[in-house]
Amino acid sequence: MGANSKIEWTHHTFNPWWGCVRISPACKHCYAETWAKRVGMNDLWGKEAPRRFFTDAHWREPLKWDKEAALAGERRRVFCASMADVFEDRTDLNDARERLWALIEATPNLDWLLLTKRIRHVRKLVPWSGKWPHNIWLGTSTENQLWLDKRIDHLLEHDVVVRFVSAEPLLGHMNLQPYLQTPGSSVAGINWVIAGGESGPDSRSMNPA
Numbered sequence: 001m002g003a004n005s006k007i008e009w010t011h012h013t014f015n016p017w018w019g020c021v022r023i024s025p026a027c028k029h030c031y032a033e034t035w036a037k038r039v040g041m042n043d044l045w046g047k048e049a050p051r052r053f054f055t056d057a058h059w060r061e062p063l064k065w066d067k068e069a070a071l072a073g074e075r076r077r078v079f080c081a082s083m084a085d086v087f088e089d090r091t092d093l094n095d096a097r098e099r100l101w102a103l104i105e106a107t108p109n110l111d112w113l114l115l116t117k118r119i120r121h122v123r124k125l126v127p128w129s130g131k132w133p134h135n136i137w138l139g140t141s142t143e144n145q146l147w148l149d150k151r152i153d154h155l156l157e158h159d160v161v162v163r164f165v166s167a168e169p170l171l172g173h174m175n176l177q178p179y180l181q182t183p184g185s186s187v188a189g190i191n192w193v194i195a196g197g198e199s200g201p202d203s204r205s206m207n208p209a
């Protein structure tokens, strides 16, 4: 568990904005939407809804984390984003997105875990045209075989240090075997898989097998 995150596989979480719109069955009980409503932000979800943006103080936080990581002599992970999807394709998000890319480049001691369900938009929305910074791990969420099949090729086309799949909430069978990175192989594969069931009062069941 990280310094400012309860998620066990990251040290920090960073959100360039809050708000999103549902895109696939995994979104049915969107934790981020529930959490936003719990803290009184009721109108951030939906195609037409506004997004919530943050102050400069919020954007300075990762610079502090970067210095701390450098002082400790270790790399630290930042999950981006827990309350939004960085690759939601809306023009009003472009300024924050540009600011995020600059922030990633300014924090070389942090590994940024960009996790998206909109993996097909990545190529269009990043500025690096094939030459990715060393500190980006790129992941996509896939809840079952159907959505794995729809998203996996869009993930594998990117030459990042770590490609990962988040199968959470896992809603059905999926076979990741054909896509796993084989040691020594030059064929792009998945380096890391996160799996988990859904939580909450109406959670859908998961078969661990």
Ligand code: SF4
Pocket (backbone or CB within 6 Å): 019, 020, 021, 022, 023, 024, 026, 027, 030, 031, 032, 033, 082, 083, 084, 085, 117
């Ligand atoms: S993509 Fe993520 S943040 Fe957006 S609605 Fe779906 S679960 Fe929520």
